[in-house]
Amino acid sequence: MATVSEQTVSERLDRLYGNPPGFAGWLSAVNHRQVGARLIVTAFIFFLLGGIESVLMRTQLAQANLDVLSPEAYNQFFTMHGTTMMFLFAVPMVEGLGAYLVPLMLGARDMPYPRLNAFGYWCFLFGGIFLYSSFLFGMAPDGGWFAYVPLTGPVHSPGLNMDFWLLGISFVEISAIIAAIEIIVAVIKTRAPGMSANRIPLFVWGELVTALMIVVAFPALLAGSVFLELDRKIGTHFYNALEGGSSLLWQHLFWIFGHPEVYIIFLPAAGIVSMIIPTFAQRPVVGYTLVALSTVAIGFMSFGVWVHHMYAMGIPFLSLAFFASASIMIAIPSGVQIFAWIATIWTGRSVFKTPFLWILGFFVIFVLGGLTGVMVAVVPFDLQVHDTYFIVAHFHYVLIGGMVFPMFGGFYYWFPKLTGKLLGEGLGKLNFWTFFVGFNLTFFPMHITGLLGMPRRVYTYQRGLGWEVLNLLSTVGSYILALSVAIFLWNVFASLRSGTPAGPNPWNAGTLEWATDSPPKNYNFLEIPTVSGRYPLWEEQDIYSGEDIDARANAYLVQPHHLHRATQGTTPLYAETDGIIRLPQPSMLPLLLGFGIAVVFGSILVNLIVPAVLGAIWSLVIITIWLWPHEGDFVE
Amino acid sequence: MSRRDTRGNRNVPSPRHSTSRPFLRAAGLIAVLALLAGCENSPSSLTPKGPGAASVTPLWWFMLITATLVAVIVFSLLGMALLRSRQEQPAERPMKMDSQRFILLCGAVVPAVILVTLIFLMLGVMADLDNPPEEPNTVIEVTGWMWWWEVRYPGTDAVTANEIHIPAGEPVELRVTAADVIHGFWVPELHPQINMTPGIIDTIWIQADEPGIYRGQCTEFCGLQHTFMALLVIAQEPDEFDAWLAAQAEPAPEPSDPVLQRGQQAFLDNQCLFCHAIRGTSAVGEVGPDLTHVMSRETLGAATLDNSVGNLAAWTANPHEFKPGVKMPAVNFESEEFAALIAYLATLE
Numbered sequence: 008m009a010t011v012s013e014q015t016v017s018e019r020l021d022r023l024y025g026n027p028p029g030f031a032g033w034l035s036a037v038n039h040r041q042v043g044a045r046l047i048v049t050a051f052i053f054f055l056l057g058g059i060e061s062v063l064m065r066t067q068l069a070q071a072n073l074d075v076l077s078p079e080a081y082n083q084f085f086t087m088h089g090t091t092m093m094f095l096f097a098v099p100m101v102e103g104l105g106a107y108l109v110p111l112m113l114g115a116r117d118m119p120y121p122r123l124n125a126f127g128y129w130c131f132l133f134g135g136i137f138l139y140s141s142f143l144f145g146m147a148p149d150g151g152w153f154a155y156v157p158l159t160g161p162v163h164s165p166g167l168n169m170d171f172w173l174l175g176i177s178f179v180e181i182s183a184i185i186a187a188i189e190i191i192v193a194v195i196k197t198r199a200p201g202m203s204a205n206r207i208p209l210f211v212w213g214e215l216v217t218a219l220m221i222v223v224a225f226p227a228l229l230a231g232s233v234f235l236e237l238d239r240k241i242g243t244h245f246y247n248a249l250e251g252g253s254s255l256l257w258q259h260l261f262w263i264f265g266h267p268e269v270y271i272i273f274l275p276a277a278g279i280v281s282m283i284i285p286t287f288a289q290r291p292v293v294g295y296t297l298v299a300l301s302t303v304a305i306g307f308m309s310f311g312v313w314v315h316h317m318y319a320m321g322i323p324f325l326s327l328a329f330f331a332s333a334s335i336m337i338a339i340p341s342g343v344q345i346f347a348w349i350a351t352i353w354t355g356r357s358v359f360k361t362p363f364l365w366i367l368g369f370f371v372i373f374v375l376g377g378l379t380g381v382m383v384a385v386v387p388f389d390l391q392v393h394d395t396y397f398i399v400a401h402f403h404y405v406l407i408g409g410m411v412f413p414m415f416g417g418f419y420y421w422f423p424k425l426t427g428k429l430l431g432e433g434l435g436k437l438n439f440w441t442f443f444v445g446f447n448l449t450f451f452p453m454h455i456t457g458l459l460g461m462p463r464r465v466y467t468y469q470r471g472l473g474w475e476v477l478n479l480l481s482t483v484g485s486y487i488l489a490l491s492v493a494i495f496l497w498n499v500f501a502s503l504r505s506g507t508p509a510g511p512n513p514w515n516a517g518t519l520e521w522a523t524d525s526p527p528k529n530y531n532f533l534e535i536p537t538v539s540g541r542y543p544l545w546e547e548q549d550i551y552s553g554e555d556i557d558a559r560a561n562a563y564l565v566q567p568h569h570l571h572r573a574t575q576g577t578t579p580l581y582a583e584t585d586g587i588i589r590l591p592q593p594s595m596l597p598l599l600l601g602f603g604i605a606v607v608f609g610s611i612l613v614n615l616i617v618p619a620v621l622g623a624i625w626s627l628v629i630i631t632i633w634l635w636p637h638e639g640d641f642v643e
Numbered sequence: 644m645s646r647r648d649t650r651g652n653r654n655v656p657s658p659r660h661s662t663s664r665p666f667l668r669a670a671g672l673i674a675v676l677a678l679l680a681g682c683e684n685s686p687s688s689l690t691p692k693g694p695g696a697a698s699v700t701p702l703w704w705f706m707l708i709t710a711t712l713v714a715v716i717v718f719s720l721l722g723m724a725l726l727r728s729r730q731e732q733p734a735e736r737p738m739k740m741d742s743q744r745f746i747l748l749c750g751a752v753v754p755a756v757i758l759v760t761l762i763f764l765m766l767g768v769m770a771d772l773d774n775p776p777e778e779p780n781t782v783i784e785v786t787g788w789m790w791w792w793e794v795r796y797p798g799t800d801a802v803t804a805n806e807i808h809i810p811a812g813e814p815v816e817l818r819v820t821a822a823d824v825i826h827g828f829w830v831p832e833l834h835p836q837i838n839m840t841p842g843i844i845d846t847i848w849i850q851a852d853e854p855g856i857y858r859g860q861c862t863e864f865c866g867l868q869h870t871f872m873a874l875l876v877i878a879q880e881p882d883e884f885d886a887w888l889a890a891q892a893e894p895a896p897e898p899s900d901p902v903l904q905r906g907q908q909a910f911l912d913n914q915c916l917f918c919h920a921i922r923g924t925s926a927v928g929e930v931g932p933d934l935t936h937v938m939s940r941e942t943l944g945a946a947t948l949d950n951s952v953g954n955l956a957a958w959t960a961n962p963h964e965f966k967p968g969v970k971m972p973a974v975n976f977e978s979e980e981f982a983a984l985i986a987y988l989a990t991l992e
Contacts (some may be wrong), residue, residue, distance in 0.1 A: 062779075078870065082866075082867065154827055155824075155863070157823070157825070162823075253839075254840065254841070288728060297746055297747070320838050321838065321845040324769065328769070335761060335765075337741055337757050338754055339758070342749070342754045346749040349717075349721055353728065353738055354728075357729055370721055382759070385702065385706065386700065387699045387704065387772055390837075391696065391703075392688070393862065394827055394864075395862065435659070459686070462827075462860050462862045464869060465869060465870040472686065473685035476950050489869070524796055530732075626666070631901055
């Protein structure tokens, strides 16, 4: 009797939290797992595009004086490679993982602003398409992902190339800020009862700090981009030194975003590491508090180090000394995390499955990248390697080591939660080893290439300077990396077609996302789970015991006749139930608003005033409809 | 590595699971290849030829050795943790040391000691770089252009391009700026780099201990032909330098041979003079290299080509063949006029 009614409830709720049927329903989806999966897949497609660009660049550099890419094409490719990997891959990827996983880890049914979440995705998609459409017109951005003025100003970049860049990344930044707000509110307000601040999974800590950093850092670049676009379009002088502007202003605005950016990418990845290691050591993480505090400390410190990208700009001695010291000392919180992970492995029992392998690869690569990171924080040494291939080597060690390795580990780990299937272990190991070898072959020689004097961002080099062999090694390595990514795709397709069904918890993990089906039903959790520890599934207590729950709240969420989506609301620090958060139904509004803003940006690009104004009016109308109070909103 | 009875608590698993091994092997291989590669004429920051670059290399070797030790220790601890955790033991075994203390000691205290030491070493080197070993006698103004270097010797009429002659064995003051966009001035064997920013004049010093030619290259991305924006620093014995400077300050001689006169006229009648100057003639263009003594230079097109009459002719006929997108247009000359022009330019030594 009980099971029958439970099934009825389940079916009803599944429909309530699911999409309306058909293509229109697909376009109006707002469920966090749908939005999260779209972010992940779209970001991964951009990862492939950025990867193709890099392989073409490496081909051009395989030997001296090659003519595979023209200078114009090469400059466009390295600009778009950096822009893609930072703005269209890394940030949306960590936010997509967050959108998908955070509510599951928190035991929530959805994120607090589902429509906003969907709007963020459409902004990201339109912004990315906007940026890439520049290739169709032969006007891809070519001023570097850092877009230094005056090179990118109206005088030296008169074409539309940099307008595509400025408008495109502004569009994408809107999306990043939206997703960040979403994650912050979700973590603060929708945790399962009992999940006090000291029980939040470390991945969620990483996502929370990252989201807070995005909210602070991205507006600096947004403002900087608007200034530059104004300089370019209507002749303001923000960056024009001749009229009292300053080209250094751009660099400060860019890097006060740009350095936190690398930690924005890294912290959620470190969170992935903190989730996978305990599962594959089969014990709770050691030094939870230290790891969480390090995460927060990195978040703060990362805002005090941006000038280390500008050592060569003739900065005064005292400023240099300050920023160098801060940049050197930021190694300490990372060090704490590294040793907490080692201690966890030390006291656990390792299970050598593919996700764990990627994390071990992360260890090796990231530690090496961190060590060269300390080196380049040291001013005099940096001035001997700044803008050389040494720097290229360093930041690929920290970014690929620090973000891409954990990401692949995370893919292998959470793939069952997305699809219900396990990825193949054999192919997974092949994927890992080819990636590990290819990575080191590509990037390790670059340290030496840089020390031997080869600058970055050159489309070719002359014979006889001692750079040929090293460049050839890097190119061969990049082909192995490409092969490895192909193996991954193959693994994904094979698994989707005929993968082993995973069951709810294939790794015997301890956190809440493994308490529900793989993939979860549309409503995630039938009842509100309660937690009494950091690893609820490893605790003795039943998470559905109903303890700590406001009975009325639970009753509301499981009653089969309620007509609105909702999730629990809990207090920020101790996660005590304090209400129900009503959630909106699927809606086309996010897509329509994204479309309106795309019209505005596209019109600004080509100086069309009337369509820009129409697009703005359209957007305002949509926002008005969006915010219009509905009957029933206040009835509870 | 000791292998004991599998029943004991110390059965060491097969070493193929050690992650760092393939990496170390690859690193070793690459290091050997790099040494081979380094035998060539690289403009390497690791083979300093002046006190500026030389003050950085000890710091580099210190950091490299320390970093290697740290990496070895961290990877060993990770390896040991992995070996230990493969044993058939209960899941939860405490560390001998309190785990919090282990984390803070290895992750914070030891790094802090190393890093603070490093900060003090760094400040020492920064102070060294701030002040030249002695007061420089020579001041040189270097201006970055898209995509070449203008070099002036204040107090004289000498103007040259893409190579900086300096007296060896003494520091020289460089006042660097840029005419259009930000460029990066870097001669790895002599001195750490400085950016050249339009509207800002930054001062650094460089010194080459011995006479020689030292290659440098623009490091700050400056547009289409950032790639072919190299320069040479040519250090000479002080008396040779003085003689060179005196010669460079002279205007170009008036040609007497009619062919050369025709070549000069070709230069002045075509668009050459809008950008280039030849001192002693009416060509006073300022946005391209001064050509008064062009044939005394080692290279053409900011170290794109070796300088020779043949290369000069090829470059002048179509510079875009060698440096696509360079600001200099290809000019259509009649063949006779072109030959005279090249013959004239070839006399500008």
